[in-house]
Amino acid sequence: MRLFDPHIHMTSRTTDDYVAMHAAGVRAVVEPAFWLGQPRTSPDSFHDYFDSLLGWEPFRAAQHGIVHHCTLALNPKEANDPRCAPVLDTLPRYLLKDSVVAVGEIGYDAMTPAEDAALAAQLDLAAQHGLPALVHTPHRDKAAGLARTLDLVRESALPPERVLLDHLNETTVAAAADSGCWLGFSIYPHTKMDERRMVTLLAEYASCQDRILVNSAADWGRSDPLKTRRVGDAMLAAGHHEDEVDQVLWRNPVAFYGLSGRLDLRLPAPDSSHEGNSVLRGGD
Numbered sequence: 067m068r069l070f071d072p073h074i075h076m077t078s079r080t081t082d083d084y085v086a087m088h089a090a091g092v093r094a095v096v097e098p099a100f101w102l103g104q105p106r107t108s109p110d111s112f113h114d115y116f117d118s119l120l121g122w123e124p125f126r127a128a129q130h131g132i133v134h135h136c137t138l139a140l141n142p143k144e145a146n147d148p149r150c151a152p153v154l155d156t157l158p159r160y161l162l163k164d165s166v167v168a169v170g171e172i173g174y175d176a177m178t179p180a181e182d183a184a185l186a187a188q189l190d191l192a193a194q195h196g197l198p199a200l201v202h203t204p205h206r207d208k209a210a211g212l213a214r215t216l217d218l219v220r221e222s223a224l225p226p227e228r229v230l231l232d233h234l235n236e237t238t239v240a241a242a243a244d245s246g247c248w249l250g251f252s253i254y255p256h257t258k259m260d261e262r263r264m265v266t267l268l269a270e271y272a273s274c275q276d277r278i279l280v281n282s283a284a285d286w287g288r289s290d291p292l293k294t295r296r297v298g299d300a301m302l303a304a305g306h307h308e309d310e311v312d313q314v315l316w317r318n319p320v321a322f323y324g325l326s327g328r329l330d331l332r333l334p335a336p337d338s339s340h341e342g343n344s345v346l347r348g349g350d
């Protein structure tokens with residue numbers, strides 16, 4: 067089973083996770099920019115992080131046979147912090163980089179006016195740069211959050227077929243499916259969405275199977291970087307054909323991020339170092 071995790075925060079994961087992911091079949095990931103777990107204090111903190119997602123993390127992933135791309139943005143939570151919002155002025159030059167395959171994750175957290183402004187501005191940045199957008203839908207008040215998200219998508223220059231709505235569940239999937247956007251589901255160990263419910267939704271929304279993506283998110287909260295594999299296994303157990311598993315867990319993410327024109331699934335040379343640094347220590 068070949069797996070593409072289209073939304074996973076490898077910055078918060080260990081080397082053991084990379085090893086286990088490769089063993090489970092993960093060969094490609096996209097890492098969206100998000101928060102640090104603690105508040106950033108200036109745009110420069112974003113710049114170092116963006117550089118890490120563009121350089122160090124792809125290098126680290128390649129050591130384990132996994133191709134790494136990223137999406138860059140001012141995340142919804144920090145859009146509310148006036149110390150962070152000015153990163154929108156420097157973001158455009160990062161969006162030119164080859165391994166950036168979307169603007170994201172953008173969207174709503176607490177649905178504030180500052181989040182409205184950041185979301186609208188970044189949907190337009192995506193359109194200007196020929197990139198699709200990864201849009202986080204809020205975990206609280208989900209239905210209202212999705213409705214407001216779709217209003218902003220409609221008002222933006224970005225067509226819905228270039229937007230991936232993520233963190234969907236049973237309360238938001240119908241409206242999201244009607245919108246024409248791509249449908250993303252984050253699978254968690256104990257909360258929000260699990261693989262059994264995902265398989266049920268795949269049956270209910272079989273007509274949308276060519277625009278459904280499944281990810282593990284794997285962020286600072288309790289999470290499992292092998293959730294893509296667990297969904298694949300659950301699909302097979304429920305009677306899905308291997309080709310359907312491949313569509314949802316490989317070809318759909320390739321198609322969505324391929325809209326950027328920048329998705330390159332060839333692994334970099336394994337023995338290269340990153341700016342003179344190697345992860346090999348002690349002669350290992």
Ligand SMILES: [Zn+2]
Binds near residue numbers: 098100171283285
């Ligand atoms: Zn995320």
